[in-house]
Amino acid sequence: MIAFVNHFSFEFRSGIRNKQMLLMNYLFPLGFYLMMGFIMPAINPPFRQSIIPAMVVFSILAATLLGLPDPLVNARENGVFRNYKINGIPSSSILAIPAMTTMLHLVLVTAIIIITAPLLFDAPLPQNWFASILVFLAMSFACAGLGVLIGVVSPNSRMSVLWSQVVFVPSMLLGGLMIPNNLLPDVAAKIAQLLPATQAMNAFNGLAMDGVADFSPWGSVAVLISSGVFAFALSAYLFSWDNRNSTRRGNPALAFLVFLPSVIGIFTL
Amino acid sequence: MDPVIEIRDFSKTYGDFVAVNRISLDVMPGEIFGLLGPNGAGKTSTLECLEGLRAPSCGSLRVAGLDPARDFKKLKNIIGVQLQSSGMPEAITPVEAMKFFCAYHAVSPRFDLLDRLALNEKRDTAFYELSAGQQRRLVLALAAAHKPQILFLDEPTAGLDVASRVELHDLMRELQAGGTTIILATHDMAEADEMSDRVAILLGGNIATVGTPMEITAAGAGLTKISVHTQNSCISDPNLTFPAVDRCVVKDEYMIYYSHDIGPTLTAIIEFIHLQADTLIDLRVERPSLEDRFLEITGKGTIP
Numbered sequence: 001m002i003a004f005v006n007h008f009s010f011e012f013r014s015g016i017r018n019k020q021m022l023l024m025n026y027l028f029p030l031g032f033y034l035m036m037g038f039i040m041p042a043i044n045p046p047f048r049q050s051i052i053p054a055m056v057v058f059s060i061l062a063a064t065l066l067g068l069p070d071p072l073v074n075a076r077e078n079g080v081f082r083n084y085k086i087n088g089i090p091s092s093s094i095l096a097i098p099a100m101t102t103m104l105h106l107v108l109v110t111a112i113i114i115i116t117a118p119l120l121f122d123a124p125l126p127q128n129w130f131a132s133i134l135v136f137l138a139m140s141f142a143c144a145g146l147g148v149l150i151g152v153v154s155p156n157s158r159m160s161v162l163w164s165q166v167v168f169v170p171s172m173l174l175g176g177l178m179i180p181n182n183l184l185p186d187v188a189a190k191i192a193q194l195l196p197a198t199q200a201m202n203a204f205n206g207l208a209m210d211g212v213a214d215f216s217p218w219g220s221v222a223v224l225i226s227s228g229v230f231a232f233a234l235s236a237y238l239f240s241w242d243n244r245n246s247t248r249r250g251n252p253a254l255a256f257l258v259f260l261p262s263v264i265g266i267f268t269l
Numbered sequence: 270m271d272p273v274i275e276i277r278d279f280s281k282t283y284g285d286f287v288a289v290n291r292i293s294l295d296v297m298p299g300e301i302f303g304l305l306g307p308n309g310a311g312k313t314s315t316l317e318c319l320e321g322l323r324a325p326s327c328g329s330l331r332v333a334g335l336d337p338a339r340d341f342k343k344l345k346n347i348i349g350v351q352l353q354s355s356g357m358p359e360a361i362t363p364v365e366a367m368k369f370f371c372a373y374h375a376v377s378p379r380f381d382l383l384d385r386l387a388l389n390e391k392r393d394t395a396f397y398e399l400s401a402g403q404q405r406r407l408v409l410a411l412a413a414a415h416k417p418q419i420l421f422l423d424e425p426t427a428g429l430d431v432a433s434r435v436e437l438h439d440l441m442r443e444l445q446a447g448g449t450t451i452i453l454a455t456h457d458m459a460e461a462d463e464m465s466d467r468v469a470i471l472l473g474g475n476i477a478t479v480g481t482p483m484e485i486t487a488a489g490a491g492l493t494k495i496s497v498h499t500q501n502s503c504i505s506d507p508n509l510t511f512p513a514v515d516r517c518v519v520k521d522e523y524m525i526y527y528s529h530d531i532g533p534t535l536t537a538i539i540e541f542i543h544l545q546a547d548t549l550i551d552l553r554v555e556r557p558s559l560e561d562r563f564l565e566i567t568g569k570g571t572i573p
Contacts (some may be wrong), residue, residue, distance in 0.1 A: 003375075005372075006365075006369050007369060007372075007373075010361060010365050010369055013360075014358065014360045014361075018359070026437075078354065078356065079356065080358055082322060083350075083352060083357065084322055085321075085341075086322065086345065086348070087345060087373050087374065087411075088342065088345035088346070102329070119445055142359040151313045154426050172324050222573065241322070242322075
């Protein structure tokens with residue numbers, strides 16, 4: 001337990017001390033939130049209604065998809081995991097603790113957004129706080145799992161950036177943050193359901209913000225939670241301690257199984 | 270006494286490349302055992318298999334009676350490892366690192382080791398801001414913090430200044446006196462000669478030779494260097510011949526003879542000085558060093 005607390009405490013402080021992680025956990029999401037909050041309602045007045053869920057989802061995407069994979073890849077490349085292995089640090093801690101500390105940073109960022117958005121931008125607060133917390137946790141869990149999985153399967157930093165962008169950029173365009181899902185063409189709307197952001201925005205709208213969901217919001221929560229479970233299970237299975245002369249337990253292409261719950265969701269929700 | 274490390278017919282291959290080729294070796298408890306060899310000789314592969322980081326391709330390894338590949342969880346409190354690359358998170362401070370690793374070994378943090386290795390002033394400095402020497406000292410402190418039975422040190426003094434190196438050697442002797450077995454992989458022959466009870470020289474994945482530094486140097490064909498300085502320089506004629514001398518050179522006020530049999534050479538030199546009624550000011554006899562022997566073995570590229 002002491003080991004876990006020490007590890008958690010160190011990782012949490014790294015999230016503030018490390019400039020790259022500070023940027024992804026706090027500066028980028030909050031900077032983007034302020035920029036969007038000042039600009040978007042003037043261009044698109046209905047955006048005011050979804051500032052809080054959209055910016056919370058954006059913060060989660062930035063901190064997990066852009067912030068989590070690279071430190072994992074660097075640590076593996078620099079022999080940190082080898083050192084951890086020799087000292088008996090389990091792979092489960094290596095994977096879970098950065099995800100948990102990132103979620104804790106996200107709680108702080110979300111609190112800042114929820115407190116300031118009504119004051120600065122006259123944004124409405126969630127109607128159902130329990131559902132808001134549930135959707136936040138489900139989305140954080142799913143994206144943290146995805147970020148960890150990208151870190152585990154990427155052979156180097158360049159590939160981790162590429163895979164992160166493959167999810168992050170479509171999430172921004174099609175995930176319902178800027179353009180509501182119901183305004184997308186049917187095919188694009190269906191494809192967008194592969195993205196955690198779409199599921200989270202749908203669940204926020206249907207369960208927390210007193211809006212209208214485009215498809216089953218509880219189904220979205222279920223997809224997010226099961227995606228997170230898949231992502232962490234695949235990360236644990238595909239994890240390797242170092243890059244040198246080591247054989248991975250499974251083919252990295254297995255990582256695509258993380259989208260299985262979303263694919264099932266497309267046909268069932 | 271049973272060996273603390275037993276290596277039997279151990280091989281490690283990577284695809285078609287044979288890094289280590291069926292070597293056998295014993296290391297006794299409390300020994301400082303030097304592992305020498307040029308780059309690519311198989312030192313790191315051997316160490317990594319002993320540390321449990323890799324599985325052997327064939328043969329058997331026992332470390333404190335355990336199979337490193339299978340009993341890895343039991344091994345973690347028995348061994349301490351200083352890797353060649355630091356393997357530390359960039360943002361961690363020495364104090365955090367000591368708490369972090371000691372907690373996973375379920376022992377109290379050894380802050381005294383930070384003090385001992387002159388890291389106290391840097392205890393709250395991020396790892397990436399430490400100098401290379403400070404980083405190595407921290408990694409060593411962490412490897413020794415849980416008082417391991419066996420300590421693996423891979424190039425421990427690379428990048429260290431003289432004072433830190435002396436401190437490290439003192440710490441190694443202290444650990445040895447406390448019963449710790451130390452496996453020392455190094456390119457520093459003087460360090461291996463000074464610190465090791467026995468050394469093995471690896472070459473091309475095979476053991477070229479193993480023994481005490483004295484045994485290894487004595488077995489070579491190296492010449493003993495005899496430096497002589499007399500008051501009246503009676504010996505300064507390079508045309509003088511003495512038994513068993515292969516060549517001689519003049520350097521400063523010294524005549525330097527390279528002998529393949531020092532007994533007759535020394536006797537003849539001293540007799541000659543006496544006959545010339547000269548006075549001996551300085552006489553130095555230097556046996557071939559471990560480095561000379563290492564170069565002799567590795568230079569040949571074959572196992573003698």
